[in-house]
Amino acid sequence: xxxxxxxxxxxxxxxxxxxxxxxxxxxxxxxxxxxxxxxxxxxxxxxxxxxxxxxxxxxxxxxxxxxxxxxxxxxxxxxxxxxxxxxxxxxxxxxxxxxxxxxxxxxxxxxxxxxxxxxxxxxxxxxxxxxxxxxxxxxxxxxxxxxxxxxxxxxxxxxxxxxxxxxxxxxxxxxxxxxxxxxxxxxxxxxxxxxxxxxxxxxxxxxxxxxxxxxxxxxxxxxxxxxxxxxxxxxxxxxxxxxxxxxxxxxxxxxxxxxxxxxxxxxxxxxxxxxxxxxxxxxxxxxxxxxxxxxxxxxxxxxxxxxxxxxxxxxxxxxxxxxxxxxxxxxxx
Amino acid sequence: xxxxxxxxxxxxxxxxxxxxxxxxxxxxxxxxxxxxxxxxxxxxxxxxxxxxxxxxxxxxxxxxxxxxxxxxxxxxxxxxxxxxxxxxxxxxxxxxxxxxxxxxxxxxxxxxxxxxxxxxxxxxxxxxxxxxxxxxxxxxxxxxxxxxxxxxxxxxxxxxxxxxxxxxxxxxxxxxxxxxxxxxxxxxxxxxxxxxxxxxxxxxxxxxxxxxxxxxxxxxxxxxxxxxxxxxxxxxxxxxxxxxxxxxxxxxxxxxxxxxxxxxxxxxxxxxxxxxxxxxxxxxxxxxxxxxxxxxxxxxxxxxxxxxxxxxxxxxxxxxxxxxxxxxxxxxxxxxxxxxxxxxxxxxxxxxxxxxxxxxxxxxxxxxxxxxxxxxxxxxxxxxxxxxxxxxxxxxxxxxxxxxxxxxxxxxxxxxxxxxxxxxxxxxxxxxxxxxxxxxxxxxxxxxxxxxxxxxxxxxxxxxxxxxxxxxxxxxxxxxxxxxxxxxxxxxxxxxxxxxxxxxxxxxxxxxxxxxxxxxxxxxxxxxxxxxxxxxxxxxxxxxxxxxxxxxxxxxxxxxxxxxxxxxxxxxxxxxxxxxxxxxxxxxxxxxxxxxxxxxxx
Numbered sequence: 001x002x003x004x005x006x007x008x009x010x011x012x013x014x015x016x017x018x019x020x021x022x023x024x025x026x027x028x029x030x031x032x033x034x035x036x037x038x039x040x041x042x043x044x045x046x047x048x049x050x051x052x053x054x055x056x057x058x059x060x061x062x063x064x065x066x067x068x069x070x071x072x073x074x075x076x077x078x079x080x081x082x083x084x085x086x087x088x089x090x091x092x093x094x095x096x097x098x099x100x101x102x103x104x105x106x107x108x109x110x111x112x113x114x115x116x117x118x119x120x121x122x123x124x125x126x127x128x129x130x131x132x133x134x135x136x137x138x139x140x141x142x143x144x145x146x147x148x149x150x151x152x153x154x155x156x157x158x159x160x161x162x163x164x165x166x167x168x169x170x171x172x173x174x175x176x177x178x179x180x181x182x183x184x185x186x187x188x189x190x191x192x193x194x195x196x197x198x199x200x201x202x203x204x205x206x207x208x209x210x211x212x213x214x215x216x217x218x219x220x221x222x223x224x225x226x227x228x229x230x231x232x233x234x235x236x237x238x239x240x241x242x243x244x245x246x247x248x249x250x251x252x253x254x255x256x257x258x259x260x261x262x263x264x265x266x267x268x269x270x271x272x273x274x275x276x277x278x279x280x281x282x283x284x285x286x287x288x289x290x291x292x293x294x295x296x297x298x299x300x301x302x303x304x305x306x307x308x309x310x311x312x313x314x315x316x317x318x319x320x321x322x323x324x325x326x327x328x329x330x331x332x333x
Numbered sequence: 334x335x336x337x338x339x340x341x342x343x344x345x346x347x348x349x350x351x352x353x354x355x356x357x358x359x360x361x362x363x364x365x366x367x368x369x370x371x372x373x374x375x376x377x378x379x380x381x382x383x384x385x386x387x388x389x390x391x392x393x394x395x396x397x398x399x400x401x402x403x404x405x406x407x408x409x410x411x412x413x414x415x416x417x418x419x420x421x422x423x424x425x426x427x428x429x430x431x432x433x434x435x436x437x438x439x440x441x442x443x444x445x446x447x448x449x450x451x452x453x454x455x456x457x458x459x460x461x462x463x464x465x466x467x468x469x470x471x472x473x474x475x476x477x478x479x480x481x482x483x484x485x486x487x488x489x490x491x492x493x494x495x496x497x498x499x500x501x502x503x504x505x506x507x508x509x510x511x512x513x514x515x516x517x518x519x520x521x522x523x524x525x526x527x528x529x530x531x532x533x534x535x536x537x538x539x540x541x542x543x544x545x546x547x548x549x550x551x552x553x554x555x556x557x558x559x560x561x562x563x564x565x566x567x568x569x570x571x572x573x574x575x576x577x578x579x580x581x582x583x584x585x586x587x588x589x590x591x592x593x594x595x596x597x598x599x600x601x602x603x604x605x606x607x608x609x610x611x612x613x614x615x616x617x618x619x620x621x622x623x624x625x626x627x628x629x630x631x632x633x634x635x636x637x638x639x640x641x642x643x644x645x646x647x648x649x650x651x652x653x654x655x656x657x658x659x660x661x662x663x664x665x666x667x668x669x670x671x672x673x674x675x676x677x678x679x680x681x682x683x684x685x686x687x688x689x690x691x692x693x694x695x696x697x698x699x700x701x702x703x704x705x706x707x708x709x710x711x712x713x714x715x716x717x718x719x720x721x722x723x724x725x726x727x728x729x730x731x732x733x734x735x736x737x738x739x740x741x742x743x744x745x746x747x748x749x750x751x752x753x754x755x756x757x758x759x760x761x762x763x764x765x766x767x768x769x770x771x772x773x774x775x776x777x778x779x780x781x782x783x784x785x786x787x788x789x790x791x792x793x794x795x796x797x798x799x800x801x802x803x804x805x806x807x808x809x810x811x812x813x814x815x816x817x818x819x820x821x822x823x824x825x826x827x828x829x830x831x832x833x834x835x836x837x838x839x840x841x842x843x844x845x846x847x848x849x850x851x852x853x854x855x856x857x858x859x860x861x862x863x864x865x866x867x868x869x870x871x872x873x874x875x876x877x878x879x880x881x882x883x884x885x886x887x888x889x890x891x892x893x894x895x896x897x898x899x900x901x902x903x904x905x906x907x908x909x910x911x912x913x914x915x916x917x918x919x920x921x922x923x924x925x926x927x928x929x930x931x932x933x934x935x
Contacts, residue, residue: 029783041712048710052703059699062674063692072614072681079335079869080680084616093671094622094664101660101706108710109653115712118649162646164715219485220579222644222719226785229716233645235580236484237573240646253794257644257719257787259478260485262406265790 024050119165343862371435429600442524538603553589601738613680686760697733722782748832766814773807
């Protein structure tokens, strides 16, 4: 039975549409979405994926059919039909992509705006700031005790940031939590200005409006948490910002995405999204720990130690017992 | 009589009498013949392709395991930096120039390029720059990626970095010299009866490419010279420790390096537009749309650069502007793809290797184009920027597009360059291995990037191991795929069956002379008896009378009465100088006998 070509075309069109719709929603290519922004971006990607799959099948279908159906037969040395123009068709395939692109553009704009990309306060760059960097590109590995000095010290009223600012509903409001982040070869240092806590890990409460202020000490880095779908370069001499709402408790990787040196691949940290209670208790633990550390630091002040006490940790290496040390007279040195 | 026979018959007088007989030593001299220079370009750049391929294979070998255990992290960074630089600046860009050198004067009926010595100079800068770049491995090769972003480029492998800058400056200068030559040649040296809208589409593509090169490349040169000052003289244009701004470097760099993508791919848009109609035996669909869309891409390509900086120092409103301009490029690109499909549709397809690579080009470039629209969208790009998704995307554009295009062109014009046919069986094996190897290597990288693997890392999360192993296997397959091609080219160049002048029954002028063409291409003035793609057009009526008329018109035009003095002068100083032999319009031509004995290309 011959099927009229118009019906066949319609059936093929329906088939392609169904496959595209199904695959566009079920590709499983993205990691889990753990922020309010992530699910919006996934929606946009699914739409683009649906359109892309449709186009992919269409073009490859034409190529495949042409290879099978229009392959030159043995002994046929004649030319094909002399089609070289079809104005309505050319208008169609110019206008259709233009309309689709316009649609994707508007959709992307909406998503970007709702993420906070167009926040007028958080997204202005008034030029470069004075550099935080202290040495000419040297790879100085910072220690945790250095962190508060090295972290970007940002005055809220002078905030000049690149990146993603507050969502429209939060514009003008301060964030629930501010974390200052310093990137350096090859570590991330997180400081919490309100509580004075410093850490090599990022801890944030779920469903809170979090603002990250990003700075770099040496070279370019890029702060990226794949599950949040957020990334921002951190640039020596400038401050960047990422503002978002984590919405899934869990443990996520912080990745440096910008080439920052030989050990770029090893520049990682962990981001913990806690319940508010867990976050509060973590902050308290850190504050207590840092206080204890401070006291211990005073207790071991070398000025108050005898030579034996001061050198006791090292005697194993030099094979002299503390008693022998105590008996040594300064003039023997 | 077919259109091809008609065109050949009209050009019997113009056709060269003897194929060029070249010695291998000619290719190692400062030769000014555009065909020698074209082949010098192609062989040299293919050599660099193999070197770049070895570097890529080393990179993929390192990535077969999550740890950095095959090479040191420093060497790993050097490997991918030099790999990218070689592939972009020493393979794809100059390979396009190589085909343009060989083809443009032949396609427009000229004797040579407008500036033959400049042409040779442009070529000889390439091996010098290439050797210079590779020599950096002796002193510590650059490690900052092909983008060479400061401050990293200012603090790692400084001598290697300076060598990289110098090498790229050489290559950029070569590009500019080549672009000037192509533009002047096309605009001033066409046969008098060939209007711009009757040129082969490859020439249109080269006009668009040359325009882009001339506008964008000097900006890269400026950026690199300033970077060099920072590196050597302690200035702080881009160094934040002296209040310099690294983001300014990014703007300057991408102002060239995004258009560079089009500089790399547009010549092969032209190549595909030549190959598809010939092997489909149909006219190109939408000649003007394809020609003008190249110009549109050329213009739009200049105002999209900041989409590489969506996660960098770009304010939100600017991100929106560059998102829209980037997306708009999909329209002229889509016009080309749909026009190519319409060209194929309903034809009588000769599935020779050139055609297979041409169709492979559409297949792979399409995916690069789709992901290109995705990364133009700011919110999605924020997630995938600087990840393996981008690695996949750019390889689908530049390997799937440009390299497939280069191979298609190799297979298509090899008979004209050498006078011999390539072996079709091994050509198909080459295509199959390349297509499969390419897909296995690069398709899974999309998932890798979206799942969270950044690019340019020697060590990665072990959960990505399986996909990386698959990619590495694909890379080995790609490496193996070059073997049948190399063997085929070397063997066929020496022992392959004779090709004849026009084995593909084409209509463009390069096929209207001997294979390989004589030193000044044509003995007389070529004649446009048909359009470049008039396959299957109306039957030729009153053939003898039409031929006489055309020859008369051509002779009149060539004397400057038809096209004006400037063109006539240019023609007089180039085309008609020396041995030019005007065809007598009244001379008798035997139109009943085909010009050459044809070979069945299938």
